[in-house]
Amino acid sequence: MDNEQRLRLADLRGKVVVLDFWGVGCASCQEPLQKMQNYHEQNPAWKGRVELVPISIDGSLKAASEHLAKRGWTNTFNVWAPGGQDSTPVKAFRVTAIPVCYIIGTNGVIAAANYTFAMDIPEIVNGLLK
Secondary structure, three states: OOOOOOOOHHHHOOOEEEEEEEOOOOHHHHHHHHHHOOHHHHOHHHOOOEEEEEEEOOOOHHHHHHHHHHHOOOOOOOEEOOOHHHOHHHHHOOOOOOOEEEEEOOOOOEEEEEEHHHOOHHHHHHHHHO
C-alpha cells in the first residue's frame, strides 16, 4: 500500500505466504489482523521465510490505508485489491466472505484455507517450515 506497487504471488515463491482477505467495515476481520501484527515477533524463525499479506478489498486505497495507520498495523505486507469485491485476487481465490485466509506453501500450492478466525495460522505455518 505504501509504495503503490503491484505485487504478484510469483514474486514471493520460495516463502510461505499468508493471504488474509479483509475489509475496514468487517468487524470479525479486526482481531485476526491485529494478531497477525505480532506473528513475526513471536516466531523469529519466520524471518525471511514467511510473508504475511493482508489484502484489503475495500473500495478505496485511502480507506484501507487510514484504517491500518490509525491502528499502527504496519508489521505485515499490506496490500489493497483495486476493484474491491470485483478485484482480480478476489475472483482468483473465489472469495465469497471475509475474513478468509489462504496459506500458500513454498512450492506455490495452497496448503490451507478457511475463515481467518477459525485457523491456527502459526501452527500451520510452522508445520510448513519443518
